[in-house]
Amino acid sequence: MKVFADGSIFMLNVGYEMKTEIYEKSIDLASQKMLQKAEEEGIETAWDRYEKQLPQCSFGQLGVCCRNCNMGPCRIDPFGEGAQKGICGATADIIVARNFLRMIAAGAAAHSDHARDAVLTFKKMSEGEAGSYRIKDEAKLLSLASEYGIPSEGKSLEEVAGKLADTLLQEFGKQDGHLQCTRRVPESRLKLWAELGIEPRGIDREIVECMHRTHIGVDNDAVHILLQGLRTGLSDGWGGSMIATDVQDVLFGTPQPRRSTVNLGVLSSDKVNVIVHGHEPILSEMIVEAAEDPELLKLAEEKGASGINVAGICCTGNETLMRHGTPIAGTFLQQELAVITGAVEAMVVDVQCVMPSLGELTGCYHTKFISTSPKADFPNTVRMEFHENRAYETAKEIVKIAVENFPNRVPEKVTIPEEKQECMVGFSAEAILSALGGSPDPLIEAIKGGAVRGIGAVVGCNNVKIKHNYGHVNLVKELIKNNVLVVTTGCNAIACAEAGLLLPEASEMAGDGLKAVCKALGIPPVLHMGSCVDISRILVLASAIANRLGVDISDLPAAGAAPEWMSEKAVSIGAYVVSSGVFTVLGTIPAVLGSQAVTSLLTGGLNGVVGASFAVEPDPLKAADLMLEHIDEKRKALGLN
């Protein structure tokens, strides 16, 4: 019996106790080992905290609680006995739609704010204010310039870059006209958006409008609200995310195929381990460079280390992996496990998907927790705020802290799992087209001939509600077995890499048709296209194929999935992928089931609006079946057997 300070009593024999076995938490052996270590050392992880949250609130799960004004909070009784309306009169349909729209707004904001930072760095570079950065991909700069109508004849690259940066910045606050990137979409799709009134305007404007519409007493029609959700999603996919990808390619280079390794085993027992975690490559690019600085390497040697090892987590990791082959230590749910190895000298974070739990956790080891973004601080961090004008200097200072921390490593606390897996990455849309010999035709022929049944885009996070990587890996394996070529980004890409699916040899796991195509081209059956903002690469690729065939994206034998999604960014992604015409299967249930109207619109009604809709299916094998069914339907409609 425990007596709390307030005099209340808690009995140990009461309350909800549920113990999940380690093998039920993750399919990945390295992760299981670290979960075991965590248990032995009494360290808490996201899985433990999830158990403490169970059972989760029904109102929240169904999306029927509203806190948008201070008359509330209000909630709707899903069983019809209690309140059916909020104080203002909002029904379950209205509340669910409003909450859903706010999730899209937050997701679009995250991607687009990331893009803004990239553009601002690009602008500073062009003005000579950010000496650490250079133009790495001139060809892409010039092609973007011509796309945005910026003359480059007789101008220096910096001048062109400056003009392009200004033009790109205007896309955020645009008050009239269209977003330039939307002109990359097939014409029929653009026409459809215009007819529906969901062609995105300024990026920031859509997000602001979401917040306005969901304020009390503004937009109170579920369908009307959801259409704004689609428009906001589009301003992310064909706006913020696409701009982020384009500018980062110009600044850091467009990814080309290369090899690397992934999983917790990439951490080194005798080198200084620096983890870069978050989503923006602006700083991590510099960290990768600083880790090769002779001065710092010499210091590392003095401290008894045999070198400096940079490893990524989440999309910051994907960005440096795609461009430099920097190894990746893990996915979203492995961020704590990486620290638990006891071998991380510095956990360097920027923004998005960084667990605040890292503050307390790093305190249990010698790990320095370094936060760098002006936007994002966490408990117990060393603040090393990052600014473009002294990017490389800051990166060096950060790496130096890590190096100086190396002697503090406690050998008896260190266990690095041996599991690491080789992978082949770097398949930007440009790289895929060049692997195909310069045009999408060979792929189209393979699809027409039936060797490739279709294309599956599998993306998204981890979510403790699904056994770590189980959804990702099994869904992708099932797709390639059925001759579906998979393109992947984000944590799905890392999960596939850990399972050995990102290797040309993995074509042995593919159906005969896909296997032959992969062997002929020397590519894996699962193509790593980058970070979460790089889903825009998938859109560009889909547009290129659709344009070549003279059809809309919604006519392609293609389907999308987010088997373990959790973040609001994923909701925005879902909105723009479906609005772009791609049927998408979600592996975890979004908080919309409290409204039948919203649920049936998202999972069916949207077909009649944008030619695609969502499905929800937690079982990855059943999700693959849904995708295959959809792909076959589209093949049939195109007259392919």
Next chain:
Amino acid sequence: MKDLMIRPERCMGCRSCETACAVAHSESKSLFSAIGEKPAPKKRINLEPVPDLGVSLPITCRHCKEAPCVSVCPTKAIYQDENASMVSYDPNRCVDCWICSTVCSRFTPLYHMILVMGCWTSSMNHNRKVISRQAEAGIKCDLCEGRDMPACVEACPTHALIFTEANEV
């Protein structure tokens, strides 16, 4: 004999117990399916706000076979049918003496005092709406037969509901 005990000081009024109870007594036993079931599953627990005290109480009646509240009621406002399967309440006969509230075993003794606010009787009002006089209809708290722990106890995020031997409190 373990029973459900109510600790009102911990109740935050989230109604998680109500939805969990309805789901536990649904056909599918799953929230996402239960919300579509016809007839809608019935909850056996009701959150009673007590405005005078600014608290809320999750009230759930077990319809005890030998119900103490029935035995102490001076006006038979609380009464049982012949086979003692249901406890019913007739507000017209109630004289607001609250003796019933002080003998209910589901409240921690400390809070028997609070019950003088009349929550118990309002909960009976609720029950009257859902309890069929047919004993076999059985819309009453059955402590979630077949579960280790009643669903409402499991669902309560603050442990306002506990499942314990009454004499341990």
